[in-house]
Amino acid sequence: MDTHQISKTYNAQEWEDKLYAKWEENGLFQPDTCQSQKRYSNILPPPNANGELHIGHISGYTVMDIFGRFERMKGKKTLLLPGKDHAGIQTQVVFEKKLRAEKNLTRRDLGREKFYDAVYAFCTERANYMRAQEKKIGLSADWSREKFTLDPEVSRRVLETFVQMYKDGIIYRGKRIINWCPRCATALSDIEVIRTETAGKLYFIKYPIKNSGQFVTVATTRPETMLGDTAVAVHPDDTRYTDLIGKTLILPLQNREIPIIADRRIDSTFGTGAVKITPAHDPLDWEIGKDHSLDALQVIDEKASISSLGGMYAGLSVKDARKKILYDLARLGLLEKENDHAINLSQCERCKTTIEPLVSEQWFINVDAPKYSLKKKSIEALRSNAIAFHPENMRDQMIHWLDNLHDWCISRQIWWGHRIPVWYCLAYDKGQCQLKCKDPIVSVSRPSLCPICGSEDLKQDEDTLDTWFSSGQWPYTALGYPESDDSKIFYPTDTMIMGRDLLFFWASRMLMFGLYRTRETPFRHLYFTGLVRDKEGQKMSKSQGNGIDPLAMIEKYGADALRMALVIGGTPGNDIRMYDEKIEAARNFTNKLWNIGRYVNATIIKNQVSEVPANPEPKNPADHWILSRLQEVNGEVTRLLENYQPSLAGEKLRDFTWGEFADWYVEIHKITKNDKVLCYVFEILLKLWHPFMPFVTEAVYQTFHPDAKTFLMIENWPDNLALEINSADANRFQSVIGIIQKIRATRAFYKINPTQQLSLSIKEGVREWTLIRDNNEIFQRLARVSDIHVINLTDPAPEKSLRISFGVLDVYIKLEGVIDFKAEQERLGKEKKEKEKYISSLKTKLENENFIERAKPDIVQAEQMKLEEACKQLSDLEQHIALLR
């Protein structure tokens, strides 16, 4: 391809879709064509198929794709399996809103079946859109294997687990206090409830003691629940109340008799030390009620209004009832006082409605069942380091969470999701069956008959499963465990990458289910990304409008730039800030790479280099230097990627590519040509960059191989480069760079016109003096030196010259009449002081017997060398200062 056909700047728009389509057409995302025995497997987290991708998704995909492409290039049979989640409650909430806004209908207007179909269609549409977004970022996932959590095959396996767990006594049905969302009209697990500290009040209510004219005052933040009180509890050791234990109170407003009981769970320092007990509407009260055989009176119903048990308040909303109750209590003189009190308001995670704790019949997972303890097995696996965590500390957080895990409510009274695979025989209900077929029939598919009485009159449980019940099984359900070939090859998986907010919701569930169902941890490495925040560090949210639209950024800067901005400068588990300037800087780098490509391309054409050489054949010191650096960087980058540190790997690569290859080697190449080395290094760099920036690297690669049917994407990862490098030459060249930098700095310091040519002198025979002589042309071009004089070693230093020293080598710049020597003396004085300070610190260290004794010998030796060098430099400096006088 002709260089002038290649645009001056990289135009991402022009390449991205085209290249992605080519990769896909050629089946490069599918592992099947790779015959390797080694494999790399990553089941991608399925985003909720009810909206669009946000920058956080893109951040995760970038990391997943970097590792995926890296492993693929290393020759492994690589599978990135994509999918979408049906996201039970969330999707139902989203869709119900849409239904109301667009057609003013509720789900009940449609009916269960029609509603389900409509939501399914909606999710399919959203999934299509989101898939297009995933492709835009360059995700190298195998779309032919894409799964949805409600796919029949996936569902079947989810339900199988339910049945198995029921048989093992892990899943049970029971009446317990649960979190109820009145808006969603469903039960929620503890983790789906969010708590926000809100200003509230603590009300002190006087409960009369029967036949005494005295009172016990209780404190509560939710006075309306008093309607369902069935006791007042105090701590048994609380001397204030010892005499009252066992006495009877008259519950105001309801005029019901309730006992005073003693329980150790009461904190006598809070409020009055006497607590009203409402077993039906408070988790702790429920426990206490159970132990004391108290009645649980449900006074708040599922619509958050007062039930018929609430006497004269029946039918009122909770809010109205509270007002009226307080008013009535005050009127009766029973409201002692009210204090300001911060309360933790419980809200539904999805719709923010205030949660009402109520007693309800639900399905639960006993996380610590006798036959199999999900909790204990998981903790065991974590303690034995069966999973590598990135970052490490997340492991302890998960252990701690599992340690405190209570039973998990898995039934939801919604329509969108996996329906619970349980049937009830209606013959019993109707009194047609005298047999004991009251027990639920638990089976993956609908049984034709009741196994006890043979009736055909069966009815399925109305509830659906918690979304996390199915997504917790994702790694093996998506792979078709246990019978599929894929699950045999790709399970257990290598890597799982997710936002750190999913540690408890998802990672811990996958571990529990994976161990239970497959006896293996579902993944070997668990990597957490941080949250993507805005420039000010605020959480991005729709309502605040501070979100970054990934598609807009891709359009503006290109997918590679966005990927780079998301990955560089981040650490696993730590949040990152995202904003235009950052992406712009990354875009500039993609352009830099593109332009190095243009230069290399021009070289190839001009010099008719046909192929990138297998052996670069280094000739001059610059060649040895760049190749030795390449070898180092290649090793470091590989190691960093293997250690799950993509950010550091990217930084290393960027610094080398820009700061060493482009700024030095390419410039040198304009002077001393070795096309083979130039092409060789660049081609390796393209490969190393490919996982980070798949598009621009492939684009450049394609301009090199316009006719070939090869792709950078499936090139081999460079590893263990066997290069014949002369390390002495490499080091020598490093010195050349150092000297040129010093000359440039001096030039800038004295504001010497860059166009002014300088004259150098160098003493013949001084160590390394040939560095200058042999690289004459490089100095001329890169340091703007017109001539170099070689003088005798014994000659006095040239007068009216500046001296530049680099290590053991001195270079004199003739500057007669150009600069102010007084200023130079001052500058050197400053330098001398710094040097002296440095030397004294080294001396102190080396004079310390303990250091000599205890530090490793090579460290001591290194310090010794530093001191020698510094002393030499200091004495030279002093000589030079004297010369200037």
Place this chain on the structure above:
RNA sequence: GGGUGAUUAGCUCAGUUGGUUAGAGCGUCACAUUGACAUUGUGAAGGUCACUGGUUCGAAUCCAGUAUCACCCACCA
């Protein structure tokens, strides 16, 4: 009430087995159009690594405590 993370240059952040005279990008300032790139190049300024102790020959790095910020968890009514 418990737990986690953060605190390093004006800003955003690196710094993984403790051994550099503490780094990068952006921004700032000065200069520059040399065969790719102004989405560029060259150079400079800028930091007692939050604080206080401890361990160590040696601490930004390990330990303890303190402060500030952020997040997570928890049945204190």
